[in-house]
Amino acid sequence: MTDGSEDLWVFGYGSLMWRPGFPFAERRHAHLFGYHRALCVLSHVHRGTPDNPGLVLGLDRGGRCHGVAFRVLKEEARSTVHYLREREQATSVYLERHLPVRLDDGRAVTALGYVADRKHEQYAGTRVFEEVLSLVRQGKGISGANPDYVRSTHEHLLGMGVVDPLMERIVAALDQEA
Template identity: 45%
Template structure:
């Protein structure tokens, strides 16, 4: 019997996994919440002008996507995820149990925010998050594009995150003023 390998995504992995998978389902992780809690100095900002990216902060629950990966593809998928998710080691690899949309409870690989890492931003006010996201750009493009993608894809999954939508309104207002 082969071991099932699953990966949980709560941000860009939801809409751009970047790897081959056998199955995708909506899933919920309890005990963590989606938050802009990590300073981005690589993908969505720089060391001189950090932006913010999502992490899984302690508390609450988060709806995301789970991907089942074939055992024979696992080594390459795992290597890809390490390279993608760990450019500055801001996440901690963990195993967690999630609930799939079909009711199954399965164990998955998840990248949790490392609250002891220097890039851990913690619980910032929406105003401070907006200030950091507005105008920040990194190797993967503008920080605001990441926030827009998140909201768009959450809506496609049937999830309305009012705090993220309010944050986008605040960021867009700041970027308008800066022009």
Template identity: 50%
Template sequence: MAMWVFGYGSLLWNPGFEVAEQRMATLPGYARSFCMRSIHHRGTEAEPGLVLALDEVADARCDGVALRVSEGQEDTTLAYLRERELISSAYLEKMLEIGLADGRRVTAVTYVIDADHVQYCGGLPLEEQAQIIARAHGGRGPNREYLLNTAEHLHALGVADPDLDWLARRVAAISA
């Protein structure tokens, strides 16, 4: 059986594993937002950044991509993703059903926020998010780079995300 991974943030532009197939996909019941404080990759414990996570929200949907893992690479890919995504246990690994643009429904490895975790910060005003993202920097680089890469890739895929677009413009203005 094929292994699928749902990408909605950095997995869009940096999956880090061999992708055999990529399809546009939708995950119902979750919303993409900057609701996780980043203390490793895009910030520090002293000055946390923000990264995207999937927050469970009734009637929401998140558009992203389904990435099919190359056959024979499932175990290696899962180990890689767990090391990358579960670094602080703020994400929960779930097997969730997603809808592919071609009509298929598949189960995908999906990383969603643990709303009870100390790094959860859902509901921050967009201006506050922009201020944090503009200044934060972590082990994988500036927080603004993460935002801009994600926004650019969503545009390239034809996925509208008005909050990310606003944040990209605002962070660019703050950083200028």
């Protein structure tokens, strides 16, 4: 979890990029190899309910993911991990992992990250576009409406110079309805 110091690195690929919710000393663009960002998790809490699930991002196997790495001072590491476990593990759909990431300045660090658990009942896998759009449209949970989550993530990815064709297509479809 460190860069040689005792500070904690955290990798964000979805809402953590734009709403980390914890104090950090440094924020860097970062790449994770071996996983990609995917709308592959049925949300039963934050962006949906068990009866009307939304669809949120998870790290799924294969490819690479451009995200954000946050350096948390060692004094804040314990409380940050506690916060992240409460936020990301509400239904245990993610596996907590220490992941090798490459920062935009060339440093290699190990970061705490959350990977989609393919064995969990909320793992949605790959779905056809119409089903993805339907789940995003219907989802609303304690953290808000699923379309807002997708739009915010899409906007932040564009701000980082990352084009995600699926997110772009979903936002375009949502905008046509507005």
